[in-house]
Amino acid sequence: MSKDEYLITDTPLKALTVFAMPMILGSFFQQIYNMADSIIVGQFVGSSALAAVGACAALTNVFICVALGAGVGAGVLVSRYFGAREYGKMKTIVSTSLFSFLILSIVLGVFGFCFSHSMMRILQTPGDILNDAVLYLRVYFVGFPFLFMYNILSNMFTSIGESKIPLGLLVFSSILNIFMDIWMVVGLGLGVFGAALATLIAQGISAVFSLFLFLSRMRRYKSRFDWFDRQKLYSMLQIAVPSVLQQSTVSIGMMIVQAVVNPFGTQALAGYAATMRVENVFSLIFVSIGNAVSPYVSQNLGAKKIERIKKGYHAALVLDVCFAVLAFIV
Template sequence: MVITMKKYNMLTDSPGKSLFYFALPMILGNLFQQFYSTVDSIIVGQFVGEDALAAVGASYSLTTVFIMIAIGGGIGASVITSQYLGAELYSRMKTSVYTALISFLTVSITLGVFGLLFSSKILSALNTPENILADAILYLDIYFVGLPFLFMYNILSSIFNALGNSRTPLYLLIFSSLLNIVMDLLLVGGFGFGISGAAVATVFAQGLSAVISFCILLRSLKSYGEEEKGKERAEKETSDLQKSLLFDAGMLGNMIKVAIPSMLQQSIVSVGMLLVQSVVNGFGSSVLAGYTAGTRIESVCIVPMIASGNAVSTFTAQNLGAGNADRVKKGYLAAVRMVAGFAVVICLALTLFHEGIIRSFLESGSDAAAFETGNAYLSFIAFFFVFIGLKAITDGVLRGSGDVVVFTLANLVNLGIRVTIAFTMASHWGVQAVWIAVPMGWSVNYLISFVRYLTGKWSKKKLIKVEN
């Protein structure tokens, strides 16, 4: 029996179904990416050794910054593109796509050159251990050579999502991940190229996927405007299709308005994790091991919540572009039900199976404190995932409308709460202060964004101009 997934239209079909089936490929893709990252690390560790794995890890925090820039840029591009798509202004939609690709390709080349020139100085400044410094520099230099491909891979995925097509990025992600694993086994395990082989595998796999994605995108863009020729607005657009610009500075400015807060939001998450990690480190390696196991499970559990928020962002942008703010509200209510359902399933799974899950991460001879910490963390946090779900979809409405000031403020408050409570209360509550702060940050973030949502001002923040 073959199960096919119908493609739902975010402008006309049931809000709940269109959001769910749009978010589903993103959920699967993110879960698959986490699986691939784990396998990639295992290959490097097993075939090259502990130092090589450490060298890749030393580069991770830095490469994550560049990926966040790409993700933030992609979000900025996707909001503008979605709004033009919803308004059926296809030539301008194409211009927004071309503007995003040209702009962020230029940014990625600039960052790549900068990285190549200063990679050794950056790693030295990060106190990279001397015994792995050479390998870390080699890995990072290859990464920077391929940065334009890695960058565009993420931008193109965001553009496909903006067009309501979340399945193509999923298929390309699966393709690139499997190709990366095969090339890791071939270059690292087979030919013994070591850490350079791992870097080349990543660059080649995502680079090829970026090229394929670009070709598919160009083909997809040709269809817009043709199928709606019978409509008055589409007729106007069709007569202007040949005048689509390759670059528009005004569109780029609007993209940046959304992109920069999105980059900050992504960075806030990383900064918060780093700061809180320093608190956990003070309780010893056993507690740290249990906490690490718990946070890895948490990162999997929030995948459907983050994907739902991204789906709401695209849904909001398309429907505001079409001038239908009431439909956004219906979609938001459907999203509330969706994340609540996810939260119930996650809560039941963690409550029933948290001990077995934690044991799968730790050796049988591990210290009892590690098991106790991991179990306590999952047992507590299991009941609060609904808050990050509500936060994600409410932020999604604000982000999709371009109402980014309150969205940014709410995330800053989230960071402030988590860090402040972790640092001030750890001496009184123990390591539990770290995870008690997590749902507090999520819930306050949600409440701030929700109050803004209730005002309805987000519906008047549309970033595009529709001429009648």
Template sequence: MKSDYLTSKPAFYALFVFSLPIIIGNLFQQLYTMVDSAVVGRFVGEQALAAVGASYSLTVVFICVAIGGGVGSSVIVSKYFGARNFSVMKTAVSTAFLTFLGISVFLGAVGIVINRPLLVLLKTPSDALDMALVYLRIYFLGLPFLFMYNVISSMFNAIGNSRIPLVFLIFSSVLNVALDFLFVAVFKTGVAGAAWATLIAQGLSCVLSFAVFMRTLGKFKDSEDGVEAAEETSDGAVLMSGGASFSGGGARRYGKLARGGYRKFRFFDGRELSSMAKIAIPSILQQSTVSIGMMLVQSVVNSFGSEALAGYSAFSRIASIAIVPMAALNNSMSSYTAQNIGAGKPERVVKGYRAANLMVAFFAVTLCLCIEIFYRPLISLFIGDGGSETALRTGQAALRFEGFFYCWIGFKMACDGLLRGAGDMKVFTLANLINLSIRVVVSVVCAPRFGIEWVWYSVPMGWFMNFVISFAEYRTGNWKKRL
């Protein structure tokens, strides 16, 4: 398939073809996090599962920085790709790689130093604290691999190739699962074995995917696509050498990007870093504040003891898989929107948004039915036959309740992806901060007084308000004017 299919094929088809590998890949990525928990819970014990769960709430903060930065910077790369401006696109890619490599090394060192104070601050149960520390120290050693792998995957998506990240996710997931069973079940290395399995699998996948991406990037050359032959006519339209033309706002956007093709490749460019920062920083802020909010929510759950924490950890793992299709559509809409705006085709963005919502409705109904039928064996997969009644009851109650509301997170993610792809970051950030605030306030205020159930009652409240705000901004049409 041609590399420009996001800007040329019918909207539903283009989004489906682009999203499907991301969905499958993310499912495999979530698979090995599930296996970490399931293997540890069954072969080490309930306290070990609680330790991994307590660690997860902290590691998510760093994961979200990587994902937010990768997706945010890939928006700029997508726009250059849509405009066929490959020399500047390569400069943006190189700038992003160097920037996030430095950030990941710094954050990994910080994480190793402050992991104990943070776990204590989060009220991690005392019988799970030492194991959580062991898991985190190994995890932070591999943080640069995690960062760079997520950024590389985002860059593949930016150039319309979501299939190559799928291959490496499958490779990483299968290797991680095999190493989990080898280290934990056979060699009896406990939570440390699960952490080392993740580090080794992600490290190999990062190195291999980087090599393939650099080879792929070398195939794109401005001179072969006629970007340098773009010229502006007397009426302000942009005429490409291949005969395509753009006028009005599309011409201004496309012409500006096309004329950038005269700039030579540079390993690092402050102008491109500035452009990416305008998208990436709000995206990182949104991802990070949400994950920090989840840490605060986690501290509420921790106060109910290790049994309730184990049940909630099992639910969280399943929920993270359930929202994979919605998260994939979020990233897909960002790349789809950015490429089509870069190509001067904003009318295709509206068609793509409608197609994304149809996909959300299908996924939400399917997920709800599956959860209502299989919630017992799903939770038991993590807790095991010898799990406590409190852990089982907590996990099952949370999973059944949230299953009815996945449509809201899907609708909000589709709209958020459009706004981010268009560079409309103020409302995007505001909506997600309000989402976070609702979830944190309701959990912190209500759960200690009325029961742990209010931790998951707060979730659809935040999703719904986020969607209302983002959709209102979409309806104004302001997102069309952000570039």
């Protein structure tokens, strides 16, 4: 057995713990990545700028859920074929998903850029921060294809049992984002625009590195594949669409809450935005454990090791309880 196949060979609790820990650490750095803009803008520009960045969070999370759902749709099938050692089909899924979802990300990015002002008005964003919020949002949507690519490739890595590479890329991207934030916001005095531009650059570099690393990894699995397969795309969408709807439900709910908070003014919005950044640090731990279970189940399903699936479910519950206790104490 290859060391890449530990999700179908090691004991379930050990396999899930080894696999999930980098994902949990990754979620922590993802929040540092997200909080960097808020902290630096809030400290060096002011509460109005913090509120402008925070006002975009609920809306951008809805679009991020589309990227995450697309990644799940591709990742489940990649895991299944990887576990079954059908590497040609696995690589066909990879190629089909990258082409298809790149086009989708461009369409969504253009849509978001064109309607940023209208969407922020619908959310009742306070007038004194509306222009800054729209500016931040538009820069964000320019970089949306990079965000999409990074999330899909992260799912691809975890689907083949590799959760350390996405963690390394997140750490690198988070540190780069912080330094770029300080340079552009504090050094160049670009304010909200600088924070958005720093995030775009960090995401872009991270996405390009992810692509090169993943293509290099795929060279290990030598087999013929198709660049695009319509039937495989349909199979991905059958998984991706329910995943998008599931993940978007919470984000849409938070967006509605944000619309209720916004009319209370800039100070209330700044406080709400800061609190949500902290809350996400804890909630994403459990999301990461859930995301770790998906490749575990898919790989064992592909390898026809059905008895390991129930054991993996119980192991995931043990991890959930342990982290719930830890989060409560903190």
